[in-house]
Each structure stands twice: as structure tokens, then as C-alpha cells.
Amino acid sequence: GAVVSQHPSWVICKSGTSVKIECRSLDFQATTMFWYRQFPKQSLMLMATSNEGSKATYEQGVEKDKFLINHASLTLSTLTVTSAHPEDSSFYICSAHSGTSGIYEQYFGPGTRLTVT
Amino acid sequence: GNSVTQMEGPVTLSEEAFLTINCTYTATGYPSLFWYVQYPGEGLQLLLKATKADDKGSNKGFEATYRKETTSFHLEKGSVQVSDSAVYFCALMNTGFQKLVFGTGTRLLVSP
Numbered sequence: 109g110a111v112v113s114q115h116p117s118w119v120i121c122k123s124g125t126s127v128k129i130e131c132r133s134l135d136f137q138a139t140t141m142f143w144y145r146q147f148p149k150q151s152l153m154l155m156a157t158s159n160e161g162s163k164a165t166y167e168q169g170v171e172k173d174k175f176l177i178n179h180a181s182l183t184l185s186t187l188t189v190t191s192a193h194p195e196d197s198s199f200y201i202c203s204a205h206s207g208t209s210g211i212y213e214q215y216f217g218p219g220t221r222l223t224v225t
Numbered sequence: 226g227n228s229v230t231q232m233e234g235p236v237t238l239s240e241e242a243f244l245t246i247n248c249t250y251t252a253t254g255y256p257s258l259f260w261y262v263q264y265p266g267e268g269l270q271l272l273l274k275a276t277k278a279d280d281k282g283s284n285k286g287f288e289a290t291y292r293k294e295t296t297s298f299h300l301e302k303g304s305v306q307v308s309d310s311a312v313y314f315c316a317l318m319n320t321g322f323q324k325l326v327f328g329t330g331t332r333l334l335v336s337p
Contacts, residue, residue: 112268140323151229151314151327152269201268205323214325216261216268 111135112204114217121192121224129187129220131202137182138204142214143175146199158185192224227252231315231328238305238335246300246331248289248315256317258282258291258298259325263312272300272313310335 111134121127131141140159144152158164158179166172174196176188185204189196199221203214232247250258257276261269273282278293287302298315315328 142323142325149329151329152325154324154326157323203269213271214323216263216270218266218268 110206110213110215112138112202112215112217114200114202114220116220117218118221119223121222123193123224124191126188126190127192127222129189129200129202129222131185131187131204131217133183133204133206133215136204136206136215138185138206139182140205141179141185142203142205143177143185143187144201144203146201146219152201155187189222192222194224197222197224227256227317227319227326229315229317229326229328231313231331233329234312234332236331236333238333240307240335240337241304242335244300244302244305244309244333246313246315246333248298248300248328250296250298250315250317252296252317252319252326254319255293256319258289259316259318260287260289260298260300261314261316261327263314263330265311269314305333305335307335307337309333
């Protein structure tokens with residue numbers, strides 16, 4: 109149980125276009141979802157926290173207008189990278205918390221590799 | 226601020242060797258500490274955790290002890306297997322928050 113999927117697993121897009129990444133909790137309801145970004149050989153950096161039905165809370169330094177997060181249902185959160193540029197190329201990982209599991213339990217998706225050309 | 230420092234990898238071992246992956250942290254207050262493992266092509270999975278000083282987390286033969294005096298949470302396993310090859314992340318979470326702060330990850334490669 110507690111499976112989180114991401115789609116797509118990898119995407120290549122052209123500079124200036126937008127790309128949407130989906131994060132789904134497959135067998136539980138996720139009251140809170142988290143989006144992370146990981147650079148090569150670096151740790152996961154939390155970008156934002158989203159609660160179902162409310163606006164996301166962004167970490168300091170993360171551009172809200174560039175990284176649009178929507179948590180429209182208890183099983184789906186989306187991250188849209190708007191007007192992507194090569195510096196947005198990275199590995200994006202989501203995680204989900206059910207609210208009924210232990211406070212520490214975050215279930216992670218496999219990640220999405222974004223390459224902007 | 227809060228931060229986690231892990232030893233750089235890759236760590237290369239032969240099967241049945243003893244494993245130690247060092248992790249130290251800096252935090253305000255009394256954080257909870259975690260080890261996550263990421264197998265190839267999969268998401269991070271919680272391996273073990275400890276929520277207060279001197280607690281020992283253990284799972285699948287892995288252990289780590291929360292050492293407040295040395296601000297450390299080193300991961301150990303007495304006899305590694307090829308199937309343990311993965312990337313291991315040390316992380317902390319401050320009390321009352323859900324935000325995880327991760328180390329850079331350490332890749333473990335175990336050969337037969």
C-alpha cells in the first residue's frame with residue numbers, strides 16, 4: 109500500500125513552453141503533498157507544500173508564478189513549470205502524507221526528470 | 226538553520242561486508258531523524274527513524290542511533306547484500322513540522 113505515482117517519468121520540452129507534472133496517491137487519500145527538486149549530487153530541496161483545496165505554501169526563493177501547484181483532489185497534485193528555461197532542468201519528486209498515518213510518514217513518487225532545451 | 230551532512234559516495238563493498246554511512250546534523254530544538262532508501266527507478270522509502278536522543282531505529286538489518294552529544298545518526302549494517310545497492314538519504318524533521326531536510330544522499334554499491 110501507500111503508492112505514489114508521477115507522470116511523466118521524464119519529459120523534454122523547448123525553452124519558453126510550459127510542462128505539467130502529475131503526482132497521484134494510488135491507494136490512499138493525501139491531505140498534504142510536497143514537491144521537491146533535486147540537482148545532480150545534491151539533496152532534495154523542498155519547493156512547496158500543498159493541502160487539498162487550498163493554496164500551496166512555497167519555500168523561500170521558489171517562484172510562485174513559475175512553479176504553479178494545484179492540489180485539486182485528495183489523490184492528485186500537479187506541478188506546472190511555466191515558461192520553462194534550461195535552468196529549470198532538474199529532477200522533480202513529489203511526496204504525499206495521508207493525515208491518518210504517522211506524522212512522519214511521507215510516501216514518495218519515483219520522480220520526473222525534466223530537460224529544457 | 227537546519228542541515229544534514231552525509232559522507233560522499235559511492236561506497237563500494239563486497240557482499241557480507243560491514244556498512245557504515247556517516248550522517249551528522251545541525252538543528253534548532255530536538256529534531257526527529259530518518260534514513261530513507263531509494264532503489265533504482267523507485268521513490269524514496271522510509272528505512273528507519275528515531276525521534277529522541279539515544280533512540281535506535283532499526284529495519285531490515287540496518288540500524289542507526291540518535292546521538293545528541295555528537296549530533297550524529299550513522300547508518301550501519303553488519304552484512305550487506307547485493308540487493309542493498311541503492312542511494313541512502315539521511316534527513317531530519319523538526320518537532321511540529323512536516324518538512325524534511327535531506328542530506329545529499331550516499332550511493333551504496335555491493336558486489337557479489
